[in-house]
Amino acid sequence: MARQRSLMVIAAVAALLALPPSRGDACENAVLATDKSVASVKEAEVILNGGDPKEARRRIQEILGGADEFDERTPSAKGLTKRAKRIIALADVRLDDLRSEHRKVFLDNAVSVLSWLAADSPSDAAKKADLAEALAKTNAGKAKKILEDLAKHDVVATPYAYAALARLRASDGDEKGRDEAMARCKQMAKPEKVRSICKLTQGAR
Structure with missing residues (x-):
């Protein structure tokens, strides 16, 4: 109870x-x-x-x-x-x-908030990246579609989003794409935060 x-x-x-x-x-x-x-x-x-x-x-x-x-x-x-x-x-x-x-x-509510923010600014690539980062943990297919489009135009806004893309590509067996996304993550993250942000495995969900 x-x-x-x-x-x-x-x-x-x-x-x-x-x-x-x-x-x-x-x-x-x-x-x-x-x-x-x-x-x-x-x-x-x-x-x-x-x-x-x-x-x-x-x-x-x-x-x-x-x-x-x-x-x-x-x-x-x-x-x-x-x-x-x-x-x-x-x-x-x-x-x-x-x-x-x-x-x-918490994840469902995070997706709800970030969806609202992205819809409020539909041309804002950073807000799309935020949403995709959250969706990567709830709707991998939708997250990957958003992140691949952002990556194609080189507007992925955060190392967290690149790390999410690397994990999604790894799940699809795309080793080359995984490594490319992880390399971009490491370029964007502060050196002391690379190990905690740019990783293929995560903690408890």
């Missing part, structure tokens, strides 16, 4: 984090975006890109303080909710230490 309640709480929290804002104006469950919170979200992005998804996720949760979104009434805060939700979604995709019974909930 306790385990079931725990799963229900995890699912509720994940669903809340994945919920896109319903309108552009302030809502009751929003925290006012200040210059400090804008700077903190930018810092969380740096932390995420630097290879620490757990800390990046913690930072965003701390900034929101239980709110669903930011009140973006100042020009400098425009789009801050989307940036925060992207960070949480990608952190959940990249975290391999979540217990397996929670994993599917």
